């Protein structure tokens with residue numbers, strides 16, 4: 488890719504990017520939120536047409552008018568949001584991309600080819616399963632198989648591990664390595680520097696739409712990469728707390744909560760926990776063990792079937808979002824664009840979603856635009872949100888900047904309790920530092936924080952106390968100072984500590 492320029496109203500997303508990937512390599516694409524990584528991959532796969540610059544494939548200049556044409560020429564992409572049809576089987580979804588095929592044709596030959604590919608690359612997936620039955624990690628494998636099935640020689644993965652457990656990520660890396668071993672090319676976008684170091688051969692860093700440099704993985708360190716991305720040194724250490732946690736001064740009390748999941752199964756089994764003033768309590772666990780349901784019950788979005796939630800010693804009515812909010816609960820969900828924000832609304836309107844009912848935002852039910860805009864500008868500055876304007880629709884922001892808007896709104900709502908799910912997922916190193924600092928500031932100012940995360944590094948960097956959740960129950964409650972990764976990891980996988988000691 489040579490001198491690629493892609494402009495959007497008010498932004499130059501790619502500003503003369505040069506990028507070259509070889510056959511047989513994993514090439515990582517790094518850069519801050521909004522640096523232009525997704526835009527560049529969308530140019531490469533024919534979703535966007537560049538305003539300037541050229542794309543060449545094997546020294547031949549090519550123009551792809553659509554992702555389908557790019558795939559015919561051997562360039563496939565696995566997007567962060569999968570494009571699979573839920574009610575169809577794995578095999579049907581994989582064949583679906585084929586121009587000439589109809590779903591009513593004989594699929595048995597295709598199923599055989601899919602199984603052969605799956606075996607060849609060590610991708611465990613059942614071709615006859617329906618998509619809705621699969622975990623996120625399994626769905627991702629279907630997307631990869633789909634690209635391979637259609638002959639992808641270059642595969643682009645946009646933040647593929649953001650949605651994976653550490654075990655699933657390891658198995659993904661094995662698949663990617665076996666793909667490049669036979670001469671294919673993998674372009675790998677990620678914010679996790681350790682991961683990039685583990686899987687990539689070369690790395691290209693983008694900053695503000697421009698190529699900073701391309702380097703061999705073997706000659707660099709995560710610290711150097713962070714500096715290249717952000718343009719300054721980044722602190723990875725534990726943030727120092729100003730105030731001590733007061734675990735006995737309880738702000739959130741969850742007592743004997745049961746709840747069901749979306750399919751009617753029991754998601755939460757008699758959950759009890761407390762969070763004290765200024766305390767950061769982490770819930771460690773592999774995704775899918777009830778964490779999302781617990782966050783939703785506390786946030787009032789999902790009714791419990793038994794038990795109570797109390798905030799500042801007052802019981803909060805069951806399953807009522809507004810009541811939970813006025814009681815002082817703030818909730819930062821995992822699925823930002825669907826539950827936390829309104830994608831088509833502007834940045835400034837999303838910032839006031841929770842506060843528009845009263846002063847100073849509205850007066851006698853009339854919104855005060857000038858106040859809203861001034862506050863939005865302040866927030867954008869304070870949280871370093873990259874957006875052309877306060878009236879830009881949220882869906883046009885890069886993934887990381889969407890998260891900053893949501894966090895800014897929740898931090899500024901002055902809660903007693905914050906429930907935050909994977910708050911730094913998808914954020915670049917600089918933004919992670921910023922968000923962690925703000926979580927600590929919130930705790931220092933007296934807020935009780937319930938941090939739900941699969942990322943042990945994050946948990947150990949922030950938590951005062953660590954709870955482990957497994958199959959809908961709390962299976963461990965350990966002060967962070969006494970915890971170690973091995974014991975937490977063991978509990979997360981359903982093991983028990985006493986068994987280990989014996």
Ligand SMILES: Nc1ncnc2c1ncn2[C@@H]1O[C@H](COP(=O)(O)OP(=O)(O)OP(=O)(O)O)[C@@H](O)[C@H]1O
Pocket residue numbers: 495496498499500518519520521522523524525526527873874883884885886887888913
């Ligand atoms: N369709 C669009 N319309 C307008 N602006 C856009 C559009 N897509 C991207 N942008 C803007 O272009 C810039 C680059 O965005 P891009 O999504 O490529 O960043 P990114 O490097 O993938 O970031 P992240 O790590 O947060 O995903 C951002 O400022 C973004 O707001």
Ligand SMILES: [Mg+2]
Pocket residue numbers: 524525526645885886
């Ligand atoms: Mg992106």
